[in-house]
Amino acid sequence: MQFDLxxxxxxxxxxxxxxxxxxxxxxxxxxxxxxxxxxxAVRKMGPLGLLGMPVPLENGGSxxxxxxxxIAIEELGWGCGSTALAIAAHNGLGCAxxxxxxxxxxxxxxxxxxxxxxxxxxxxxxxxxxxxxDLQGGVITKAVRSGNEWIINGAKMWITNASIADYIITLVRxxxxxxxxxxxxxxxxxxxxxxxxxxxxKKMGLNGSQTHALTYENVxxxxxxLLGQEGNGLSQTLRTLxxxxxxxxxxxxxxxxxxxxxxxxxxxxxxxxxxxxxxQQAMQWMIADAATEIEAxxxxxxxxxxxxxxxxxxxxxxxxxxxxxxxxxERVCRNAIQIHGGYGYSREFDVERIYRDARLMTIxxxxxxxxxxxxxxxxxxxxx
Numbered sequence: 001m002q003f004d005l006x007x008x009x010x011x012x013x014x015x016x017x018x019x020x021x022x023x024x025x026x027x028x029x030x031x032x033x034x035x036x037x038x039x040x041a042v043r044k045m046g047p048l049g050l051l052g053m054p055v056p057l058e059n060g061g062s063x064x065x066x067x068x069x070x071i072a073i074e075e076l077g078w079g080c081g082s083t084a085l086a087i088a089a090h091n092g093l094g095c096a097x098x099x100x101x102x103x104x105x106x107x108x109x110x111x112x113x114x115x116x117x118x119x120x121x122x123x124x125x126x127x128x129x130x131x132x133x134d135l136q137g138g139v140i141t142k143a144v145r146s147g148n149e150w151i152i153n154g155a156k157m158w159i160t161n162a163s164i165a166d167y168i169i170t171l172v173r174x175x176x177x178x179x180x181x182x183x184x185x186x187x188x189x190x191x192x193x194x195x196x197x198x199x200x201x202k203k204m205g206l207n208g209s210q211t212h213a214l215t216y217e218n219v220x221x222x223x224x225x226l227l228g229q230e231g232n233g234l235s236q237t238l239r240t241l242x243x244x245x246x247x248x249x250x251x252x253x254x255x256x257x258x259x260x261x262x263x264x265x266x267x268x269x270x271x272x273x274x275x276x277x278x279x280q281q282a283m284q285w286m287i288a289d290a291a292t293e294i295e296a297x298x299x300x301x302x303x304x305x306x307x308x309x310x311x312x313x314x315x316x317x318x319x320x321x322x323x324x325x326x327x328x329x330e331r332v333c334r335n336a337i338q339i340h341g342g343y344g345y346s347r348e349f350d351v352e353r354i355y356r357d358a359r360l361m362t363i364x365x366x367x368x369x370x371x372x373x374x375x376x377x378x379x380x381x382x383x384x
Contacts, residue, residue: 005067012068016075019048024079031082031208032353035200037164038083038208046117050076050087054096054243060112061095066243066305070250074298077254078261081357082208084254086121088247089160089209090114094122097169097185097240101228110187114166120190123165125156125214126237133370135171136180136234141216143172143186145223150186152194152219158364162197162212165190170216171233183233187225194219205356241365242315243308245322248365249301252325252358253294259329259336259354260290266340266349283339290332297325316378323371326361333358 005013023041031038045051053069055061064072069091076084098110113119131138141154152172162168167189174184188195194217200210228236264287267278277283300321307314333355337344344351362368 005071009065009068009071012064013071013075015048016050016072017078019044019050020075020079024076024083028080028082028208028350029347029353031080032205032357033207033347035207035210037086037210038080041083042087042121043117045087046115051090051117051121052095052111052115053091054099055111055115056099056107059107060115066246066309067302070246070301070305073247073250074254074257074301077251078258079254080208081251081255081354082206084251085206085209085357085360086161086164088244088251089123090121092244092247093124093240094161094165094167094169096243097124097227097236098187100239101185101232101236105224106187106227110167120166121161121164123159123161123168123190124240125159125162125168125170125188127158128154128156133367135237136183139171139173139183141170141172142176143174143184145174146220148223149220150223150225152186152188152216152221154216156214156216157212158201159212159214160209162190162214163200163210168195168214169227171237174230174233178231180234181231183237184230185227185233185236186221187227188216188219188221192219192221204359205353206360238315242318244365245318245371246301246304246308246314248361249297249304249318249321249325252322252329252361253298253301255354255358255361256290256294256297256325256329256332259333259351259358260287260294262349262351262354263287263290263336263339266343270341277339286335286339290335293324293328294332297321297328300324316375319366319371319374319378322365323368323375326358327368329358329361330355 049062052061053064057063073088114122143150143152167187170186170188173182175182196215198213267283268276270277304314304317304321336351343349
């Protein structure tokens with residue numbers, strides 16, 4: 001069993017890490033305070049390959065393996081949760097479905113402009129006001145075919161990247177009578193008449209990754225914008241989310257690592273009772289627990305990514321990785337604030353921001369409760 005990264009993966013990690021140190025991490029605080037997307041760094045990500053990680057070379061992407069993609073998102077998460085979430089959503093939710101299910105023409109038209117760093121990004125719209133975890137039964141947004149067009153009406157919410165996207169892949173109901181085959185994915189250009197992107201939500205954290213509600217009012221797109229076969233939207237969504245959970249798990253590892261790094265530095269500098277608090281057993285135990293849980297999370301993420309790149313079943317492992325890493329990140333960030341004491345509650349220290357950013361991760365891309373449901377069903381189905 002091989003646990004070492006390849007030479008190429010180690011070089012990739014170092015390259016991405018150095019980029020994050022110079023272009024992402026220094027702006028994380030300002031991005032959080034201003035709520036402005038870090039376009040300055042993202043423009044430089046195209047040539048580096050960070051905007052087209054699942055995209056084939058012929059479509060302008062870097063086509064890196066799944067472990068390398070997880071490494072990149074982890075490093076971005078270490079630098080800035082907001083930037084990492086936007087890039088993870090762009091790659092895993094906005095680009096991946098076209099890579100998986102798109103025609104050669106769709107790939108040639110939609111992918112090159114969003115991976116070169118010169119244009120906008122990509123987004124996926126699944127969630128609705130009454131359809132979060134229950135996509136199969138809750139999606140109301142519908143698309144009706146009229147001649148050579150789809151006419152879309154409905155609403156979405158909590159959509160990452162909507163205001164900075166070139167297109168938004170939208171999950172719609174195309175046949176209400178088809179049961180599990182009633183949903184489809186359609187590529188909707190973000191400038192389509194009738195598509196209203198509402199102002200960014202005011203959130204607890206991840207302020208530099210803007211999230212929006214959408215309204216579709218007789219939005220017309222070509223029939224050719226249907227992604228894959230009509231009625232396959234649910235299965236396409238589930239496959240997409242499996243990969244997305246690996247990304248969120250990786251992002252959580254990065255957030256937790258950043259919090260731990262800050263806590264270690266602070267514990268060596270801060271003195272109490274005549275010595276650095278790093279010499280206090282209570283601090284050491286929190287640091288030891290954090291390091292252990294982070295390493296376990298990283299291995300779970302890498303295992304799921306390895307299974308994915310080997311074209312093996314990885315749904316259970318992706319859910320496990322996302323569940324454990326997201327809950328680990330929350331614990332580690334909480335304890336990092338505890339180690340900082342009162343200073344940890346101040347916005348002058350990174351751990352306050354990291355904690356707020358980490359809080360979403362047990363909710364987005366499927367709640368912890370949904371992950372447990374996925375895991376349990378996989379286990380129970382194998383024992384019957």
